[in-house]
Amino acid sequence: MSSNLLDKININKEDEYFLKKLLKDFYRKLIETTDFNNFKKISSEWLNYEIENNDKDQKRVLEMMENHEESKSLFTSFMGFFYQLGIGCVLDKEKAYYYGKRVNKNEKKAFEWYLRSAIAGCAAGQDSLGDCYANGIGTGKDETKAFEWYMKSAVAGCAVGQYNLGNCYGNGIGTDKDESKAFEWYMKSAENGNETAQNNLGDCYANSIGTEKDETKAFEWYMKSAVAGCAVGQNNLGNCYGNGIGTDKDEEEAFEWYMKSAENGNEMAQNNLGECYGNGIGTDEDKKKAFEWFIKSAENGNAVGQNNLANCYEDGMGTDKDEEKAFEWYLKSAIGGCAMGQFNIGDFYFYGIGIGKNLDKAIDWYKKASDNGFNEGKIMLDTIAANSL
Incomplete structure (x- = not known):
């Protein structure tokens, strides 16, 4: 690397490792994303967390990328995203567009470099x-x-x-x-030492994937992954404590690990944390905090969290009752594949809650819920069929 550049902005080996890991993790986040309607918000929150959690300054991170000798081949699209959202800088759509135009060209250069x-x-x-x-x-x-x-x-x-x-x-x-x-x-x-692999190894032991089932070993590997900072591993460790999998049941420990994972951006943990607050599991019951965490989970694309957020709006739990918003979130949940959300949106169409009655749509969603293993969906289908005779 050019020593002049490194001296000028003082990029040490730790900074170098952080920049490239942040870039690679960001691309992985992009690949794994399913909720593109909220991608900017999700990614912005994730970047802010990663930068802060590593004791870095947003402005300095952007400056390091701009002055890095590989900025044109590696960091172009990433810098455009920073300018698009105003991370470490004043929001600048012209610069975001400028960097965005160079993405395809520079991805090819990155490929050649790799x-x-x-x-x-x-x-x-x-x-x-x-x-x-x-x-x-x-x-x-x-x-x-x-x-x-x-x-x-x-x-x-x-x-x-x-x-x-x-x-x-x-x-x-x-x-x-x-x-x-x-x-x-x-x-x-x-x-x-790879924390994501440690989590996946825990999954293998927990679910007999390529090896014999061993819940104790699953717990041990989830622990390693969680301690190393893997958000998915932290959520899975919370599940172990919450359900006594491979260890003694401990709801307070479960709550703590769900919190770590949720703050680390894991949408399933955000839902689980909402359920902890909603039901007083491992912490004091707090309906308002439950609602707040369900919102985070739902906006991050978690179908179960979307169903639970809809429940909050339907019942006025932690927020004002709003049947139209409940309908909107049940629909998102249903489209996302949550069987309970599919049943609930069926109910809303059947009874005309938050939307006009529509028996055909109700039947369609009850069938989806039933096919997805939710028995209440089949019961409603049978009831409708019996009443139509």
């Missing part, structure tokens, strides 16, 4: 090249090539590459699905 790095034997570069092929970044999407480069990275000892290779085997990406091999690579990555 390719050179990978061919030279850099394990991290091989993993990043796998990401490019897996997601069509700077090149055509090619899952087989993604798998091949993840394999090279994993064999070379890269913990992230080992995790990604486990994902390939676990989901049949670029290769045949093989849960035993997925488990083996998650184990290597987890032992190599």
